[in-house]
Amino acid sequence: MDLVTISSNLLFVSFVAYLVATLFFGGAIKKSKTEKAYHNSKWGTIGLVITIIGFLSHLGYFITRWAASGHAPLSNMFEFTTAFGMMLVGAFIMLYIIYRTPSLGLFALPVAIIIISYATMFPTEVTPLIPALQSKWLFIHVITTVIGESILAISAIAGLVFLVKNIDLTKKSKSRFWIEAVMYTLVLVLGFVVSSTTFNVMNYEAEFTYIDKDQAPAEITYHIPPLFGMNEYEAMTPEKMTPWVELPPIINAQKLSSLVWSIAIGSVLYVLLRLIARKPLAAVFQPLAKKANSQLMDEIGYRAVLIGFPVFTLGALIFAMIWAHEAWSRFWGWDPKEVWALITWLFYAAFLHLRLSKGWEGKKSAWLAVIGFVIIMFNLIAVNLIIAGLHSYA
Amino acid sequence: MSKIKCQCGHENPYGTELCEKCGRPLSEKAKKSDIVDMRYEGSSRRSQTYKSSIVDKIWNFFSSVKIGVSIIAAVLIASAIGTIFPQKFYVPATTPEGYLEYYERLYGTVGKLYYELGFYDMYNSWWFKVLVGMLATSIIIASIDRVIPLYKSLKKQRTRRHPSFMKRQRIFGEGDVRNTKESLAKAEEKLKAMRYNVKTENGAILAEKNRFSRWGPYVNHVGLIIFISGVLLRGIPGFYVDEAMWLREGETRNIVGAPGYVLENKKFTLENYTKEEAEEVFGEALDKNGMIAKSYTTDVTLYKQDEGALPGSESLKKVKDYAINVNKPLKFDGYNVFQMDYKLDELKNMTFHLVNKSSEESLGEFTVNLSDPAKVYDLGNGSTVNMLGFYPDYDGIKDGEPYSKSPVPNNPAFIFQMNTPDKPEGEKSFVAIRQTLEVEENDYAIKFAAAETRNISGLTIRKDKTLYILLLGGLVFMIGVIQGMYWQHRRVWIQEDTEGHLLIAAHTNKNWFSLRKELDTLRETADLPAYIDRQDPELDKPEQEGDEEIWT
Ligand code: HEM
Numbered sequence: 023m024d025l026v027t028i029s030s031n032l033l034f035v036s037f038v039a040y041l042v043a044t045l046f047f048g049g050a051i052k053k054s055k056t057e058k059a060y061h062n063s064k065w066g067t068i069g070l071v072i073t074i075i076g077f078l079s080h081l082g083y084f085i086t087r088w089a090a091s092g093h094a095p096l097s098n099m100f101e102f103t104t105a106f107g108m109m110l111v112g113a114f115i116m117l118y119i120i121y122r123t124p125s126l127g128l129f130a131l132p133v134a135i136i137i138i139s140y141a142t143m144f145p146t147e148v149t150p151l152i153p154a155l156q157s158k159w160l161f162i163h164v165i166t167t168v169i170g171e172s173i174l175a176i177s178a179i180a181g182l183v184f185l186v187k188n189i190d191l192t193k194k195s196k197s198r199f200w201i202e203a204v205m206y207t208l209v210l211v212l213g214f215v216v217s218s219t220t221f222n223v224m225n226y227e228a229e230f231t232y233i234d235k236d237q238a239p240a241e242i243t244y245h246i247p248p249l250f251g252m253n254e255y256e257a258m259t260p261e262k263m264t265p266w267v268e269l270p271p272i273i274n275a276q277k278l279s280s281l282v283w284s285i286a287i288g289s290v291l292y293v294l295l296r297l298i299a300r301k302p303l304a305a306v307f308q309p310l311a312k313k314a315n316s317q318l319m320d321e322i323g324y325r326a327v328l329i330g331f332p333v334f335t336l337g338a339l340i341f342a343m344i345w346a347h348e349a350w351s352r353f354w355g356w357d358p359k360e361v362w363a364l365i366t367w368l369f370y371a372a373f374l375h376l377r378l379s380k381g382w383e384g385k386k387s388a389w390l391a392v393i394g395f396v397i398i399m400f401n402l403i404a405v406n407l408i409i410a411g412l413h414s415y416a
Numbered sequence: 417m418s419k420i421k422c423q424c425g426h427e428n429p430y431g432t433e434l435c436e437k438c439g440r441p442l443s444e445k446a447k448k449s450d451i452v453d454m455r456y457e458g459s460s461r462r463s464q465t466y467k468s469s470i471v472d473k474i475w476n477f478f479s480s481v482k483i484g485v486s487i488i489a490a491v492l493i494a495s496a497i498g499t500i501f502p503q504k505f506y507v508p509a510t511t512p513e514g515y516l517e518y519y520e521r522l523y524g525t526v527g528k529l530y531y532e533l534g535f536y537d538m539y540n541s542w543w544f545k546v547l548v549g550m551l552a553t554s555i556i557i558a559s560i561d562r563v564i565p566l567y568k569s570l571k572k573q574r575t576r577r578h579p580s581f582m583k584r585q586r587i588f589g590e591g592d593v594r595n596t597k598e599s600l601a602k603a604e605e606k607l608k609a610m611r612y613n614v615k616t617e618n619g620a621i622l623a624e625k626n627r628f629s630r631w632g633p634y635v636n637h638v639g640l641i642i643f644i645s646g647v648l649l650r651g652i653p654g655f656y657v658d659e660a661m662w663l664r665e666g667e668t669r670n671i672v673g674a675p676g677y678v679l680e681n682k683k684f685t686l687e688n689y690t691k692e693e694a695e696e697v698f699g700e701a702l703d704k705n706g707m708i709a710k711s712y713t714t715d716v717t718l719y720k721q722d723e724g725a726l727p728g729s730e731s732l733k734k735v736k737d738y739a740i741n742v743n744k745p746l747k748f749d750g751y752n753v754f755q756m757d758y759k760l761d762e763l764k765n766m767t768f769h770l771v772n773k774s775s776e777e778s779l780g781e782f783t784v785n786l787s788d789p790a791k792v793y794d795l796g797n798g799s800t801v802n803m804l805g806f807y808p809d810y811d812g813i814k815d816g817e818p819y820s821k822s823p824v825p826n827n828p829a830f831i832f833q834m835n836t837p838d839k840p841e842g843e844k845s846f847v848a849i850r851q852t853l854e855v856e857e858n859d860y861a862i863k864f865a866a867a868e869t870r871n872i873s874g875l876t877i878r879k880d881k882t883l884y885i886l887l888l889g890g891l892v893f894m895i896g897v898i899q900g901m902y903w904q905h906r907r908v909w910i911q912e913d914t915e916g917h918l919l920i921a922a923h924t925n926k927n928w929f930s931l932r933k934e935l936d937t938l939r940e941t942a943d944l945p946a947y948i949d950r951q952d953p954e955l956d957k958p959e960q961e962g963d964e965e966i967w968t
Contacts, residue, residue, distance in 0.1 A: 091698075121929075149701040150689045153711050153742035235522055236508075272522050317952045321929040328901040328926070332894060340890045348743050351754035351876045352658075353886070356539050358499040368492040372485050378926070379455070379481035405499075 025090035026148060032083040033104065037138055039076025040111065040131045043069045047127040051310050066124055070115075073131065077115060080108040091148045094161040098149060102164065103141035103402065109172035110134045113326070117176055121322055125314035129307075130179045136211050143218040159345035166337025167363075171398050173330030174370065178395030180323035181388030186304050187311040187319070188385060197385070198302070204392060205303040206292055213288020218280070221246045228262035230255045235271040242276055246283050250275035320384055323391050324377065331370050338363040362401040369397055424578070429565075431465030434458030436572040439581025451950055452584040454923055457573070459565035478550075478557035487551050494547065498538030501530050552644050555637045563634045570627060576620035577921075579913055585921035587931070589947030596912050602942035603910055610934060612908065620911035630925065632900015639893030646885030657751070657879035663714075664762065664787075665870040673877045674751050678719040678732055684758055684871035687711045712755050714740045714873040718748060740875070750879050757874025763825045765868040768847075770799060770834055773861050779836065781865055786825040798837045801862070805831035810848050818846070834860045906931055910944065918945055928952075 046069030232252035251265030343353035422435035519527035612623035659673035668680040719732035780795035807820035810829035829848035846853040
């Protein structure tokens with residue numbers, strides 16, 4: 023076996039480990055009446071051990087892939103997102119050691135699993151580095167940012183536990199609507215994974231020529247049935263599906279098609295889950311969150327921001343500026359990705375001020391943490407895919 | 417304004433809520449509240465005390481965190497709007513009409529509006545700068561408003577606090593223990609082991625740790641202000657140079673923006689990843705993407721002009737040879753020269769034959785140096801070619817004349833006059849790539865023979881004296897956030913009151929759960945009264961699953 027194969031096997035092992043660990047955490051919570059009891063539960067200890075094994079295997083993936091390619095595996099969407107999943111688990115383990123809390127794992131690991139699945143939908147082959155990326159600062163900048171972001175993400179997960187526990191799901195309310203919207207969004211990511219995998223397995227390909235936004239001819243290959251056509255498209259493989267509508271040149275119709283497929287399939291999945299559960303998904307998880315102590319979840323959420331914010335600042339702003347200065351000759355260029363890092367940073371600064379000075383604790387703080395995670399994800403996914411700049415990996 | 421004298425005898429500044437020394441509530445508000453506001457120790461802050469003059473009003477405006485957060489939010493939203501469409505500097509246009517046309521063509525009416533509102537150049541707009549200025553003002557004023565009184569009251573605090581202060585703490589407990597003296601002694605010992613600074617005063621303990629973390633926010637705000645000042649300094653000449661130049665292979669030119677320095681471009685190389693060196697690892701990626709660039713390198717020699725040499729005189733001293741790479745700029749005397757761009761295969765020379773059309777016999781050849789063409793080419797056998805016109809970037813005929821759209825030889829065209837022994841009065845011919853035009857039928861023609869090309873490097877020259885200021889700002893900011901966020905300022909008060917009960921109270925600026933864990937550990941060693949956390953509603957409901965017995 024060559025290193026690349028070993029590396030992807032290790033990733034698979036960690037994926038399975040996280041799945042199994044989730045089951046153990048779930049079992050532990052079901053079995054013990056209280057959080058305190060859980061601390062002594064064998065199930066929980068096993069869950070943690072399996073999580074750590076998964077994390078080590080994940081680290082193994084990272085190191086072997088690094089050895090194989092000769093550069094830190096942080097240079098494309100697959101590698102970046104996988105590392106994000108890894109660090110999320112790492113951050114969870116760290117906070118678990120500080121607070122020994124069970125419920126967090128039950129929510130953190132599934133999110134990590136969804137993130138890793140999402141990552142594997144991108145091209146996974148090892149690519150050589152273009153000149154701009156050949157810098158030690160790239161590695162330092164990206165790894166620090168990923169660690170910071172994943173610690174911040176834990177605060178959103180603690181917030182989620184807090185909200186699922188404390189929102190009254192029996193009565194109609196704005197909070198109930200939004201917490202269910204969060205659940206729905208998570209299912210949509212699964213929808214993306216399911217739709218990409220399905221068409222991938224079917225080996226679907228449809229080719230088109232089109233006119234791009236600089237009025238030059240270009241070509242594109244869809245790997246999903248084209249719901250939308252590019253500007254002035256012409257089908258090269260006419261036996262495949264004809265797009266419903268043609269879109270103006272500023273919109274990437276291929277990506278939009280893929281988005282709509284994900285939403286469609288995700289929605290079907292969501293409806294199925296609702297039919298099986300016969301209640302909102304948040305209500306399905308509520309009994310599991312009920313055993314968590316709200317104060318504790320609130321504090322973990324805050325603590326995660328306190329730990330993550332300096333790390334994020336260092337990675338996403340300071341190291342980013344140093345690298346940008348070496349590679350692009352300016353430390354700041356108002357590139358969309360940079361601007362969104364700044365927005366994330368400003369957002370968490372506002373969060374900290376509101377909490378410290380305005381006493382925004384509990385629900386308000388939990389919602390802010392969830393919104394912060396949405397901004398991080400927006401920067402990771404949407405800015406890369408929609409607003410392409412210097413950093414666009416795809 | 418008059419001082420406020422507390423019952424304990426201490427004189428507090430006007431506006432104080434809690435006595436700096438003993439903690440007795442002084443204001444009506446503090447007396448009425450169940451839990452006192454401990455954020456700034458109930459000290460007298462200017463913004464809470466003086467409200468009448470215009471200076472007070474401005475001060476109070478900027479020192480409010482609500483306003484501060486609103487300014488942060490405004491910067492955040494403006495930044496986000498700036499990413500909806502590409503910013504000015506990413507748009508291939510130079511004139512206002514060009515920009516308008518671009519945004520309107522691609523984004524329709526919304527794009528037009530985006531341009532007209534100035535959002536297309538968001539980060540250089542005056543109001544974005546005003547927002548950043550307000551942010552800085554707010555940071556400075558809010559910090560000064562708080563840090564001074566906070567410092568004073570933390571310094572003056574006394575070990576024994578008044579019971580009314582203890583009772584108004586969020587964490588408070590009261591009760592009788594078997595042996596007060598022993599409890600206090602054990603608590604003191606344990607608190608010391610937990611790395612608290614412990615002070616005692618006949619039957620009262622004040623244990624305090626990590627007070628320094630309270631200064632964290634102010635340190636990080638200083639860092640931010642240093643950073644913002646660094647950015648402002650770039651406006652001052654001499655602090656900041658940002659120029660670009662194209663340097664052709666073989667050319668030696670003065671470096672733009674760096675007087676006295678001269679750069680020679682010896683060679684530009686573009687290297688791609690090859691299948692062989694990449695082996696199996698990158699094979700798949702190369703198949704998929706075609707070529708992937710590996711390096712862009714310009715081999716240069718840097719020269720310095722002699723001091724006092726006349727401009728134009730060739731008195732260059734070689735400084736060094738260097739290979740400029742992406743991520744590896746050439747550095748000298750505070751300047752950085754970066755590899756930013758390139759153009760391959762620009763035409764350098766073109767060689768032509770003069771031929772007799774009927775016999776196809778050549779009368780000789782000549783070479784035109786496209787960056788410095790000669791007027792006359794003597795072919796030596798009585799024939800000469802005169803260049804009447806040179807159009808380096810020929811783009812058709814405009815107003816009856818050939819037209820060059822730039823001075824770059826992308827598509828050179830020429831008008832030649834061929835003087836031969838047969839036709840001494842000369843024949844005229846227009847020659848462009850793959851095209852020859854004649855006014856009337858000629859006997860002779862100019863035929864293209866060969867061309868020589870060269871590469872061009874696009875270099876950026878930077879000098880940035882502010883970088884160290886920015887770096888310092890970043891460093892100070894990091895020290896501040898770590899100081900303020902990785903440690904918490906905790907205090908525990910234990911004392912025996914006049915009736916012989918033991919009182920315990922505790923305060924932290926954040927992370928109350930962790931403080932309670934510490935108190936629980938403390939209570940395992942020392943016999944102390946049980947306490948309550950008056951802001952944890954779940955504690956009042958001990959029947960709640962999972963919460964009982966965790967910390968009492
Ligand atoms: C982007 C700008 C800013 C950043 C990054 C920033 C950063 C911070 C940080 C990290 C803290 C510590 C928070 C904690 O420990 O939980 C803090 C505290 C604070 N900041 Fe800012 N700040 C900014 C702007 C402002 C502004 C505009 C104001 C003006 C009102 C302000 C006023 C304060 C105050 C009053 C505190 C609390 C200090 C204390 O209670 O001891 N900050 N800031």
